[in-house]
Amino acid sequence: MIETLRTTVTLSKSSMTQVEELVGVFGNSPAAVITRIVEHFFDYGRFDDILERLRAKKRSLYPPEDSEINRKIKNLFKGANRIPLNDFIEYIDVDKMYVLNNLHIWTEKYNLKIIENFVEKKQT
Numbered sequence: 079m080i081e082t083l084r085t086t087v088t089l090s091k092s093s094m095t096q097v098e099e100l101v102g103v104f105g106n107s108p109a110a111v112i113t114r115i116v117e118h119f120f121d122y123g124r125f126d127d128i129l130e131r132l133r134a135k136k137r138s139l140y141p142p143e144d145s146e147i148n149r150k151i152k153n154l155f156k157g158a159n160r161i162p163l164n165d166f167i168e169y170i171d172v173d174k175m176y177v178l179n180n181l182h183i184w185t186e187k188y189n190l191k192i193i194e195n196f197v198e199k200k201q202t
Contacts, residue, residue, distance in 0.1 A: 087112060138173035147172065151188055159199045166197045 089097065089112075097111045105111035119125055141147075150170045154161060161169075167177050184190055189200045 134173055137171065138176060141172050141176050142170075148187075151184060155188065155190075155199045159201075161197050163192070163195045163197055 094108070097108050097115075100111045101108060105114050120129075147170050154166070154169055167174055170177070181192065185192070191198050191200055
């Protein structure tokens with residue numbers, strides 16, 4: 079059985095009217111219709127670009143604590159000396175602009191350098 083969580087939503091009258099028009103064809107109740115609409119939004123890939131922009135905005139508004147970023151950078155370079163920049167950004171889970179604004183600090187602190195599209199640990 080699929081694990082589910084409950085929540086409450088509040089819709090405008092016009093949105094609720096549209097939901098009620100779909101009862102019987104897209105779900106057996108307003109809650110079922112709303113569930114199917116949300117699942118379609120997340121599951122069918124049509125809105126991936128919107129979701130990624132929203133996730134990026136959240137990462138820029140709420141970056142992780144410096145201690146968490148530092149821990150991730152240290153762990154990342156325990157097992158590799160060269161990592162694609164995009165993978166680096168994704169792994170530390172911050173916005174690209176945050177990385178670009180802090181890269182000069184991290185290159186000195188962790189003895190890193192950027193070559194082409196890779197973050198490399200300098201050989202000592």
